[in-house]
Amino acid sequence: xxxxxxxxxxxxxxxxxxxxxxxxxxxxxxxxxxxxxxxxxxxxxxxxxxxxxxxxxxxxxxxxxxxxxxxxxxxxxxxxxxxxxxxxxxxxxxxxxxxxxxxxxxxxxxxxx
Amino acid sequence: xxxxxxxxxxxxxxxxxxxxxxxxxxxxxxxxxxxxxxxxxxxxxxxxxxxxxxxxxxxxxxxxxxxxxxxxxxxxxxxxxxxxxxxxxxxxxxxxxxxxxxxxxxxxxxxx
Numbered sequence: 266x267x268x269x270x271x272x273x274x275x276x277x278x279x280x281x282x283x284x285x286x287x288x289x290x291x292x293x294x295x296x297x298x299x300x301x302x303x304x305x306x307x308x309x310x311x312x313x314x315x316x317x318x319x320x321x322x323x324x325x326x327x328x329x330x331x332x333x334x335x336x337x338x339x340x341x342x343x344x345x346x347x348x349x350x351x352x353x354x355x356x357x358x359x360x361x362x363x364x365x366x367x368x369x370x371x372x373x374x375x376x377x378x
Numbered sequence: 379x380x381x382x383x384x385x386x387x388x389x390x391x392x393x394x395x396x397x398x399x400x401x402x403x404x405x406x407x408x409x410x411x412x413x414x415x416x417x418x419x420x421x422x423x424x425x426x427x428x429x430x431x432x433x434x435x436x437x438x439x440x441x442x443x444x445x446x447x448x449x450x451x452x453x454x455x456x457x458x459x460x461x462x463x464x465x466x467x468x469x470x471x472x473x474x475x476x477x478x479x480x481x482x483x484x485x486x487x488x489x490x
Contacts (some may be wrong), residue, residue: 315475365426
């Protein structure tokens with residue numbers, strides 16, 4: 266089945282220690298998104314890629330970076346995680362091209378010690 | 379800034395009761411998505427509505443898109459404990475990038 270996969274599902278890191286989260290998709294969608302979600306809140310968009318074009322949300326901290334080496338994969342790098350970065354990180358994809366529906370992965374729960 | 383106001387934020391009901399969740403905006407959307415999210419998992423798409431006045435049914439769930447495409451509702455009939463979760467509405471503007479505006483979410487707890 267076509268899907269969005271996130272690894273790892275749970276990640277524990279230490280304060281200030283860089284961490285990378287990964288996302289892959291078999292949907293062949295043009296657009297990939299990274300969201301941060303804190304408990305019982307709506308997801309907050311960090312950035313998205315339309316194909317190789319990177320788009321940063323205005324309020325996304327510089328501590329967060331992203332890479333999309335090819336259509337299928339996208340990475341979220343947190344350069345120096347703080348306690349406030351502990352959250353669920355969600356990857357989503359969309360065909361783009363004026364189709365609004367997004368399909369989410371299962372998420373990575375990040376704990377910062 | 380586009381806003382999508384979702385209400386109520388929290389709902390705790392007994393099994394068998396009915397409930398309605400609302401999403402309202404002053405802006406027009408080209409589509410409205412509803413997602414359900416269980417603890418520790420990603421949001422799962424329930425439905426997409428695109429036509430003003432459209433009504434879609436998914437078993438005990440009924441979704442409606444307002445005539446002016448500014449609001450939407452989700453009605454659950456005879457709620458069950460398995461309906462427990464976070465319900466999210468999200469509006470789309472039919473852009474090239476598919477970005478969505480999310481409501482604040484409704485946490486639903488259905489007690490047996």
